[in-house]
Amino acid sequence: MSRRAPSDNREVDPRVDGWMRRAVAMAAASHPHPNPRVGAVVLNPEGDEVSAAFHEGPGNPHAEVLALRAAGDAATGSTVVTTLEPCSHHGRTPPCTEALIAAGVARVIVGATDPDEKVSGSGIAKLRAAGIEVISEVIEGEVIAADPGYFHHRRTGRPRFRIKLAATLDGQIAASDGTSQWITSEAAREDAHQLRAAADAVVVGAGTLRADDPLLDVRLDSFSGRQPQPVVIVGDRPLPEDRRLYDRDPIIYAPRPMAGKPGCEIVVAAGPGGVDLAAVAKDLADRGMLEVLVDGGPTLATSFINGGLADEITLYFGAKLAVGSGLPMLTGPFATLADAAAVEIVEVAKLGTDIRIDAKPRIDSSAQGGAA
Numbered sequence: 573m574s575r576r577a578p579s580d581n582r583e584v585d586p587r588v589d590g591w592m593r594r595a596v597a598m599a600a601a602s603h604p605h606p607n608p609r610v611g612a613v614v615l616n617p618e619g620d621e622v623s624a625a626f627h628e629g630p631g632n633p634h635a636e637v638l639a640l641r642a643a644g645d646a647a648t649g650s651t652v653v654t655t656l657e658p659c660s661h662h663g664r665t666p667p668c669t670e671a672l673i674a675a676g677v678a679r680v681i682v683g684a685t686d687p688d689e690k691v692s693g694s695g696i697a698k699l700r701a702a703g704i705e706v707i708s709e710v711i712e713g714e715v716i717a718a719d720p721g722y723f724h725h726r727r728t729g730r731p732r733f734r735i736k737l738a739a740t741l742d743g744q745i746a747a748s749d750g751t752s753q754w755i756t757s758e759a760a761r762e763d764a765h766q767l768r769a770a771a772d773a774v775v776v777g778a779g780t781l782r783a784d785d786p787l788l789d790v791r792l793d794s795f796s797g798r799q800p801q802p803v804v805i806v807g808d809r810p811l812p813e814d815r816r817l818y819d820r821d822p823i824i825y826a827p828r829p830m831a832g833k834p835g836c837e838i839v840v841a842a843g844p845g846g847v848d849l850a851a852v853a854k855d856l857a858d859r860g861m862l863e864v865l866v867d868g869g870p871t872l873a874t875s876f877i878n879g880g881l882a883d884e885i886t887l888y889f890g891a892k893l894a895v896g897s898g899l900p901m902l903t904g905p906f907a908t909l910a911d912a913a914a915v916e917i918v919e920v921a922k923l924g925t926d927i928r929i930d931a932k933p934r935i936d937s938s939a940q941g942g943a944a
């Protein structure tokens with residue numbers, strides 16, 4: 573079966589997608605934020621793997637350089653498959669384009685062009701100018717899906733926010749007395765911990781801090797990575813005393829200066845409804861947070877959605893019926909059906925006894941309002 577390069581429609585080796593999937597698997601297993609997840613594979617002229625590597629984070633060598641080093645002399649005349657366009661500028665490490673040219677590679681296969689303005693096509697141009705064959709945009713969608721926060725951060729200047737809520741099948745996230753642990757089963761909660769593991773920061777509002785005394789850490793036996801940065805959004809009411817989270821050095825955004833707790837950093841950002849979430853987004857982006865999980869209650873989730881900051885919404889529905897009204901998933905008035913925001917359902921999965929639904933707000937104007 574023939575395969576054409578997405579970049580220039582030339583016929584290329586039909587194995588390119590499989591090679592790229594191997595590099596994507598290397599990248600997906602890493603968490604080098606604020607740097608991008610990058611996987612690289614060196615292939616001999618027959619297309620067999622010689623070496624593979626991923627980037628471990630700031631200050632460490634890039635994936636292409638590690639893979640070239642591991643390949644040694646076999647790098648000469650090889651094909652290098654890399655999920656992200658090689659960098660062409662001097663950062664904390666020298667440009668990967670120089671390493672690839674110096675190694676004498678014959679061909680470079682690139683998953684996605686780097687949206688960072690310091691690269692943005694110049695890496696590919698330098699390789700081509702040096703006489704190296706480049707095939708680009710190979711399964712680009714899968715490459716971006718393995719590190720959506722990086723691409724989102726570089727394109728929009730803010731982190732990618734995922735709103736997560738867990739509810740009974742009839743949409744209640746807590747009972748009237750504030751109890752919500754545990755609405756979902758262990759399988760769903762373990763899945764939710766995977767969302768935390770992928771995140772650079774986990775955010776809750778003060779309501780959740782008061783009610784649940786959460787730790788916001790990843791509690792999975794298999795997890796050995798960096799714990800996400802805890803973040804709290806507080807309003808006018810005072811911070812609660814003695815929360816376990818204070819030992820995890822949270823960043824606390826408040827509408828006005830307030831007395832903190834030892835280890836907590838207070839950042840003032842006043843806005844409508846309490847804290848200005850757009851300012852929070854900017855500050856988190858400046859701190860190198862690319863992927864942020866909003867793991868609080870309905871008040872904060874509603875503010876993120878209304879502020880146009882919800883990039884993905886993950887809803888877990890436990891196999892329970894509240895049969896009554898406690899706390900709904902989102903707050904505020906719902907006067908008429910035309911006010912409902914249209915979403916795109918991305919995925920529906922059954923997790924043990926429960927259901928997980930992933931949805932994205934629709935941003936095209938025709939999607940505003942309810943469907944007939």
Ligand SMILES: NC(=O)c1ccc[n+]([C@@H]2O[C@H](COP(=O)([O-])OP(=O)(O)OC[C@H]3O[C@@H](n4cnc5c(N)ncnc54)[C@H](OP(=O)(O)O)[C@@H]3O)[C@@H](O)[C@H]2O)c1
Pocket residue numbers: 736737738739745746749750751752753755776777778779780781783784805806807808809810844845846847848849867868869870871872873875899
């Ligand atoms: N099932 C679930 O998925 C889940 C998850 C988390 C929590 N919960 C439950 O949710 C309940 C708490 O609900 P909640 O709505 O109070 O929690 P929340 O959304 O986590 O916190 C809301 C609070 O955040 C502060 N805030 C400051 N600026 C804000 C802004 N711009 N937008 C929104 N909030 C801002 C306000 O604090 P001030 O009060 O200081 O003004 C506000 O009251 C508890 O019963 C908890 O168990 C359930």
